Amino acid sequence: MGSGPTSRLSGFYNLSLSERQARLAEAAALEADLLATLAGTAGLGPAQADHMIENAIGVFGLPLGVALNFVVNGREVLVPMAIEEPSVVAGASFMAKLARAGGGFTAQADEPQMIGQMQVLGLTDPEAARGALLREKAEILAEADAVDPVITGLGGGARDLEVRLLSETPIGPMLIVHLIYDTRDAMGANAVNTALERLTPHIERLTGGRVHLRILSNLADRRLARAACRIPAAALAFDKFGGEEVREGVIAAWAFAAADPYRAATHNKGIMNGVDAVVIATGNDWRAVEAGAHAFAARGGRYTSLSRWWAAEDGALHGELEMPMAVGVIGGATRVHPAARACLRLMGVQSARQLAEIIVSVGLAQNLAALRALATEGIQRGHMGLHARQVAIAAGAQGELIERLARRLVDEGTVRIDRAQALLREWGPAPKASTGREKPGLGER
Ligand code: NAD
Numbered sequence: 001m002g003s004g005p006t007s008r009l010s011g012f013y014n015l016s017l018s019e020r021q022a023r024l025a026e027a028a029a030l031e032a033d034l035l036a037t038l039a040g041t042a043g044l045g046p047a048q049a050d051h052m053i054e055n056a057i058g059v060f061g062l063p064l065g066v067a068l069n070f071v072v073n074g075r076e077v078l079v080p081m082a083i084e085e086p087s088v089v090a091g092a093s094f095m096a097k098l099a100r101a102g103g104g105f106t107a108q109a110d111e112p113q114m115i116g117q118m119q120v121l122g123l124t125d126p127e128a129a130r131g132a133l134l135r136e137k138a139e140i141l142a143e144a145d146a147v148d149p150v151i152t153g154l155g156g157g158a159r160d161l162e163v164r165l166l167s168e169t170p171i172g173p174m175l176i177v178h179l180i181y182d183t184r185d186a187m188g189a190n191a192v193n194t195a196l197e198r199l200t201p202h203i204e205r206l207t208g209g210r211v212h213l214r215i216l217s218n219l220a221d222r223r224l225a226r227a228a229c230r231i232p233a234a235a236l237a238f239d240k241f242g243g244e245e246v247r248e249g250v251i252a253a254w255a256f257a258a259a260d261p262y263r264a265a266t267h268n269k270g271i272m273n274g275v276d277a278v279v280i281a282t283g284n285d286w287r288a289v290e291a292g293a294h295a296f297a298a299r300g301g302r303y304t305s306l307s308r309w310w311a312a313e314d315g316a317l318h319g320e321l322e323m324p325m326a327v328g329v330i331g332g333a334t335r336v337h338p339a340a341r342a343c344l345r346l347m348g349v350q351s352a353r354q355l356a357e358i359i360v361s362v363g364l365a366q367n368l369a370a371l372r373a374l375a376t377e378g379i380q381r382g383h384m385g386l387h388a389r390q391v392a393i394a395a396g397a398q399g400e401l402i403e404r405l406a407r408r409l410v411d412e413g414t415v416r417i418d419r420a421q422a423l424l425r426e427w428g429p430a431p432k433a434s435t436g437r438e439k440p441g442l443g444e445r
Contacts, residue, residue, distance in 0.1 A: 005027045005028045005029065005076060005078065006027065006076050007068050007069055007070050007071065007076040007077055007078050007079075007096075008068065008069055008076070008097075008100075009023055009024070009027055009068050009078075012066075012068055013090070020066075021035060021038075021039050024038075024066060024078070024346075027078070028078055028346055030342075030345075030346070034342045034345060034346075037338045037339050037341075037342040038064060038080070038339060038342050038343070038346070040061065040064065040339075042338070043337075043338040043339045043342075044059050044337055044338055044339060045059065046058045046059060048336075048338075052333070052336065062082045062083065062084055062280070063082070063083065063084060064080060064081070064082050064281060064339065064343075065080070065081050065083070065089035066078050066079065066080055066081070066089070066346075067079040067080075067081055067089055067092040067093045067096060067362065067365075068093040068096065068097075069093050069094075069096035069097040069099075069100055070092075070096045070104070070105070070358070070361065070362070070365075071096075071099075071100055071103070071104025071105065072104060072105045072106075072107055072227075072357055072358050072361045073104075073105070073106060073107060073357065074104065075348075077347050077348070077358055078346055078347065079092070079278060079347065079358060079362055080278065080281040080282070080343035080346055080347065081274070081277035081278055081281055081362075082277055082280040082281040082339075083273070083276070083277035083280070085273065086383065086386030086387060086389070086390060087369075087383050087386050088273045088274065088277060088366065089277075090386075091273075091274075091365075091366060091369030091370070091373075092274050092362055092365045092366050092369060094369060095365040095366070095368045095369045095372070096361075096365050098231050098235045098236065098368070099229040099230075099231055099365060099368075101231065101232055101235040102229060102230035102231050102232055102235070102316060103230065104229070105227050105228065105229050105361035105364065105365075106227070106228050106229075107225065107226065107227040107228070107357035107358070107360055107361050108225070108226055108357065109223075109224070109225040109226075109325060109352075109353040109354075109356040109357050109360075110222060110223050110224050110225070110353075111182055111222075111223075111353075112156070112182055112183050112184060112185070112186075112188065112223055112326075112352050112353065113159055113180050113181065113182050113183075113222040113223055114180075114181050114182075114183050114187075114188045114189075114192050114216060114217075114220055114222070114223060114326060115178050115179070115180060115181075115192075115216070115217040115219070115220065115221075115222060116178070116179040116181055116192040116193065116195060116196045116214070116215070116216050116217070117176060117177070117178060117179075117196075117213065117214070117215060117216070117217050118176070118177040118179070118196055118199070118200070118203060118211050118213070118214050119174055119175075119176055119211070119212040119213040119214075120174065120175040120176070120177060120203065120204075120207050120209040120210070120211055120212070121171075121174055121209055121210050121211075121212050122209045122210045123173070123174075123175055123207060123208065123209040124208070126165050126167075126173055126174075126175050127165070129175055129206070129207035129208065129209060130163045130165060130175060132206045132207060133161065133163050133177060133203070133206055133207065134161070134163060136206055137160075137161045139202075140158075140161055140179075140199060140202060140203070141158040141159075141160070141161060142158075143198065143199060143202060144157070144158035144179055144181065144195040144198070144199055145157040145158045147191070147194055147195045147198050148191045148194070148195070151182075151183060151184055151186070151191055154184045154185075155182075155184065156181070156182035156183055156184035157181065157182055158179060158180070158181050158182075158195065159180040159181060159182050160178075160179075160180040161177065161178065161179060161180070162177070162178040162180065163175060163176070163177055163178075164176045164177075164178065175207065175209065177203060178217075179192065179195060179196060179199070180222065181195060183328070183352075184330075184352070185328055185329050185330045185351050185352040186328040186330045186331035186332075186352065187284060187285060187288065187326050187327055187328035187331060187332055187352075188216070188326070188328065188331075189216045189285070189288070189332075190331065192216045193214065193215060193216055196214035196215070197214055200214060218288050218291035218292045218295065218324075218326070219291075219292055219295040219296065219324065220288075220292045220324035220325070220326040221292075221296055221299070221324055223324055223325060223326055223356075224296075224322055224323065224324055224325065225322070225323065225324075225325035225353075225356035225357055225359065225360040226320060226321065226322040226323075226360060227320065227321050227357065227360040227361040227363070227364045228318070228319065228320040228321075228364075229318070229319050229320075229361075229364060229365075229368075230312070230314075230316045230317070230318050231247075231316055231317045231318075231319075231368075232315075232316050233246075233247050233315050233316060233317065236250075236317060236372070238376075239376075239377070241376050241377075244315070246317075246372060246375065246376060247311055247315075247316075247317040248311070249371075249372075249375030249376060250309050250317060250368065250371045250372055250375050251309050251310060251311060251317070252375065253267075253309075253371040253374055253375045254267075254305060254307065254308065254309040254371060257304070257305040258304055258305045258308070259304075261302065261303040261304070264297065264303050264304050264305050265303065267305050267306075267307075267367070267370075267371075268293065268294065268297055268305065268306050270366055270367055270369075270370035270371075271293075271306055271307060271321065271323075271363040271364070271366060271367045272290060272293060272363070273366050273370075274359075274362040274363045274364075274365060274366030274367075275289060275293070275323075275359055275360070275362065275363040275366075276289070276290065277362070278358065278359045278362050279327060279359060281339070281340065281343040282327065282329075282334060282340050282343050282344055282347075282355060283332060283333035283334040283335075283336070283337040283339075283340025283341075283343075284327040284328065284332065284333075284334060284340075285326075285332060288326055289324070289325065289326060289327065292323070292324035292325075292326055293306060293323050293324065295324075296323055296324050297323075306321055306322065306323045306363075307319060307320065307321040307363075307364060307367050308320050308321075309368075309371070319364055319367070319368060320364070321360050321363050321364040321367065322360075323360065323363070325356035325359055325360060327352060327355050327356055327359060328352045328355075329344055329349055329350075329351060329352050329355055330352075384410050384415055385406065385407075385410055387415055388405075388406035388407075388409045388410050388415045389402055389403070389406040391406070391409060391415055391416065391417055391420050392405040392406045392409065392420055394417055394420075395417050395420035395421045395424055396421070396424055397420070397424060401424070401427070405420055405423055405424065405427075408423060409423075
């Protein structure tokens with residue numbers, strides 16, 4: 001299905017770490033230096049980190065995995081995920097395989113329009129100030145356009161000006177100016193913030209007020225991305241669970257999140273397990289995406305699910321996810337962090353919108369992984385094997401002992417560090433070399 005390398009690398013999780021690297025390099029035609037960066041033997045070092053933040057002392061690692069089986073808008077895509085939590089990569093890959101049975105994911109992203117906010121204080125007549133700003137909208141937009149000739153040259157730049165009056169704040173009324181700005185393939189915070197600062201004298205002259213804050217809004221609700229998938233009921237069946245039973249279980253689980261903020265928070269956290277892992281792997285600002293997601297989830301005045309699941313007349317399970325997705329393929333750390341650059345290359349994405357479409361597809365897959373598990377066998381069964389490995393490592397196991405100890409903890413039904421330590425003491429030291437096996441798992445816990 002689709003052009004480019006296949007994302008269907010069967011048996012991948014059964015390979016050793018180095019075999020997986022070789023298989024990936026072959027499948028995606030990766031050059032040796034790119035593979036070394038993804039493998040973590042090259043890439044971001046302390047010297048480079050020193051140029052990125054203040055008081056740098058080194059770098060912090062995270063496991064990097066590849067989610068398989070994804071087809072987004074008919075294109076096969078190997079999805080890099082940087083995440084410390086077990087089950088997420090396996091969960092996404094497994095659900096992408098189910099979605100493949102229904103043609104994969106269809107996704108679409110809005111124009112990359114961000115909102116920059118200016119807070120105008122000290123106005124005697126806010127209505128008159130609003131009128132003055134709107135009358136001079138064209139001149140203000142032209143001034144904002146002149147700030148970043150690269151972005152305007154690429155067809156982006158200032159798009160609109162909105163003026164809002166917040167009449168009841170703790171310090172009285174204030175006027176809020178929104179600059180709508182198309183940031184093309186950048187996340188755009190710097191471009192927008194620079195434009196806002198440049199506009200300040202003009203806005204103060206027109207309003208007679210004082211411009212206080214000038215900053216991008218992370219509620220990027222003009223830059224939404226949406227993904228949808230269709231999973232034939234038969235593909236949902238497993239073990240003793242029938243396809244229709246799983247479908248109805250998933251829908252009931254979603255309905256809970258749609259109606260209850262306590263559940264919705266965890267439901268959306270499961271979505272963000274997938275979203276953040278790709279956002280981080282591509283060097284994007286995951287705090288910005290998180291902030292946008294949760295603010296958007298509460299847009300109706302009550303926090304709710306970002307996704308929706310239903311049964312269609314064809315009997316299939318249908319799902320969709322819509323959320324703000326302010327990510328770039330230019331700017332920030334996306335081109336500075338060597339692994340982020342390599343991850344973008346692995347996905348073969350050409351634009352910020354294309355990246356956003358993949359990310360929401362992964363979020364939707366991850367959501368289904370969690371709902372399917374919760375609605376059937378429960379989250380712990382699939383999770384415990386992976387969790388047990390972390391407990392084994394935390395208890396001090398190394399090499400082959402990790403697998404052996406993890407298996408024993410699961411068999412005993414006691415996945416606890418005290419028990420792991422007791423077993424290790426009983427067994428004594430063992431030879432090194434880990435296999436790093438994974439099992440399809442869940443997505444939210
Ligand atoms: P940036 O300023 O590093 O790069 C964007 C610039 O690249 C553009 O302004 C443009 O001049 C140039 N460019 C070249 N080719 C382009 C193309 N095809 N499309 C768009 N621009 C192109 O990055 P940015 O995206 O403006 O800022 C992102 C950074 O800002 C992130 O690191 C983020 O953490 C940080 N930040 C975020 C917030 C927030 O979320 N509230 C606030 C401040 C800063």
